[in-house]
Amino acid sequence: VFAWGYHFQQKSIVLEDQEQYKIYAENLRTHGIFSLKPEYGSDAMRTPIYPLYILLFQSFASSLIPLFLSQIILGTIASVMTYYLARLVTTKTVAWLAALLFSLETEHIIISSLIRTEPLFMVLWLGAFILFFNYFRTSSRNVLYAALTGLLLGLATLTRPFTQLVPFIFVLFALLPFTRPQSFTFPLRKIALHMSMMVGVFILVLAPWIIRN
Secondary structure, three states: OHHHHHHHHHOOOOOHHHHHHHHHHHHHHHHOOOOOOHHHOOOOOOOOHHHHHHHHHHOOOOOOHHHHHHHHHHHHHHHHHHHHHHHHHOOHHHHHHHHHHHHHOHHHHHHOOOOOOHHHHHHHHHHHHHHHHHHOOOOOOHHHHHHHHHHHHHHHHOOOHHHOOHHHHHHHHHHOOOOOOOOOOOOHHHHHHHHHHHHHHHHHHHHHHHHHO
16 A cells, blocks of 8 residues: 555655645754745744644654655554444444445545645544544543543644634534433533533644734
8 A cells, every 4th residue: 555655656746735745844844934935934824733743754754755654554543543433323333344445445545645634634533533422421531531622623623724613513512402412411511611621622722823823
């Protein structure tokens, strides 16, 4: 799978997004500024998490291969997380099928060996959903699950910003009586407190980026 994806990379299938992420990481490393064009100052055309992820590998490797290998590992983890998430809401057979289809999806395979946000984003995104669903399955660590859901949603939003309204959808899901699981008997006041904490952590994660801009 890696050889197939890397073949596409070597054939110079380079999208504008990929080049921009590389430039952001390189400018962070060489100029200490988050910008496509450092001479014009910092900008916010891209969110910061994925360029920082690239920078992590640029700091010890001149080749992109370690980055791609890490993304393949992330893709594998995402497949396992797909199974686990599906298992929370459906049967074991359906969960295996979901994980298999996710693993064999062609774009998912190729993107793991390209400079794209999806491998990192999917792990954060699936992790947030898994934590949120586990919030309704426990009685002793609900606050922790709610806070960690906000943390992962914040990091996911700083990777791909279209998720910025998802925490508020989660709040509605948790508060409306016909959407949350019937077996979940926490008082509405306590649920509201936990969801406020989730949104608060989410905002705290975004705050440095918002203030910076």
